[in-house]
Amino acid sequence: MSQAHPIIAITGSSGAGTTSVRDAFSDIFRREGLRPAYVDGDSFLRYEREEMRAAIEEANRTGRPISHFGPEVNRFDLLETCFRDYAETGRGEVREYLREDSITDDKLTPGNFGPPQAFPTDSDLLVYEGLHGGVVARTWTRRRMSASHNPVVIERRKHNKQNGVDVAQYVDFLIGVVPVVNLEWIQKIHRDMHTKGILAEETTTTILRRLQDYVYFMTPQFSLTDINFQRVPLVDTSNPFISRDVPTPSESMLVCRFREPARYDFPMMLREFEDSFMSRPNTLVIPGGKLRMALEVICTPRILELIAAARNPQA
Numbered sequence: 001m002s003q004a005h006p007i008i009a010i011t012g013s014s015g016a017g018t019t020s021v022r023d024a025f026s027d028i029f030r031r032e033g034l035r036p037a038y039v040d041g042d043s044f045l046r047y048e049r050e051e052m053r054a055a056i057e058e059a060n061r062t063g064r065p066i067s068h069f070g071p072e073v074n075r076f077d078l079l080e081t082c083f084r085d086y087a088e089t090g091r092g093e094v095r096e097y098l099r100e101d102s103i104t105d106d107k108l109t110p111g112n113f114g115p116p117q118a119f120p121t122d123s124d125l126l127v128y129e130g131l132h133g134g135v136v137a138r139t140w141t142r143r144r145m146s147a148s149h150n151p152v153v154i155e156r157r158k159h160n161k162q163n164g165v166d167v168a169q170y171v172d173f174l175i176g177v178v179p180v181v182n183l184e185w186i187q188k189i190h191r192d193m194h195t196k197g198i199l200a201e202e203t204t205t206t207i208l209r210r211l212q213d214y215v216y217f218m219t220p221q222f223s224l225t226d227i228n229f230q231r232v233p234l235v236d237t238s239n240p241f242i243s244r245d246v247p248t249p250s251e252s253m254l255v256c257r258f259r260e261p262a263r264y265d266f267p268m269m270l271r272e273f274e275d276s277f278m279s280r281p282n283t284l285v286i287p288g289g290k291l292r293m294a295l296e297v298i299c300t301p302r303i304l305e306l307i308a309a310a311r312n313p314q315a
Helices: 016-034 049-061 076-089 153-156 181-196 202-222 267-274 290-309
Strands: 008-011 035-040 093-095 113-118 123-132 137-140 164-168 173-177 227-233 252-258 277-280 283-287
Touching: 008 076, 016 035, 016 123, 016 173, 016 277, 016 290, 035 093, 076 123, 076 164, 123 290, 137 202, 173 202, 173 290, 181 202, 181 227, 227 290, 252 290, 267 277, 267 283, 267 290, 283 290
Parallel strands: 008 123, 008 173, 035 123, 173 227
Antiparallel strands: 093 113, 137 164, 227 252, 252 283, 277 283
16 A cells, blocks of 8 residues: 555456446546546456457367456556556556547557557556456466455455455555346346447357456455445346346346445445445445435545545645
């Protein structure tokens, strides 16, 4: 962690809702007059789009499944270096993974990386959105990954890693966005179908291919988060692979788990959110449609604490 140059990371699977959280944070920064530097998790992919397809096809042919969640196609080391450099100096650079909606130069190709871009020199904080904002991992090989390598063990090596990476150690405020897994799969199937034209059967195959990496490199992060926002549907999602619709926020509850509950004013939050309640001493449950309001009410004070500490280190 860095008092002088704070880092916020929003971590969650693709389609979980991390972009919505980042957009809400952008509103907070604009209202409070803060200058963020943004980092997209895809900037740390190992391959460009066509190389990625070739790597996945080769892995499938050899019976060695790889996925966007695992280290074979991500540069965890570069992500750790990026966070460390910013924490120490407030500076750094990152290459952008180019998407169709972000390209303004006809010479650039979607799915490739753009040239490295330096962070603004006057940024107040760094904001990461992606899959691995809190990843802690040894340098595993597929042959060594077995039932004996419990993902909880990976999590507990946060301060005692060997030959690996510890991205989480540099993050000052780690947010997890993690719908219950059946809802997460429903969201991914519908998003892929409607935005990418991918058949549900193909997305199901992708989910199966990613499952081991999800267990080892995604779920342990959610034990390190400062706050988890987990959307829980109130309708039947028992078979996500045949679901016709994505449950709406109004058909859900939002379970907010706090790692350090003493930092937060729960009586105030219970007054703010109608129909909310505490399910545990560190867990607030609110209506599913209140996510944006929850981010404003819950996260703004913590963000302002980080900024105050950075601007007044002796206070």
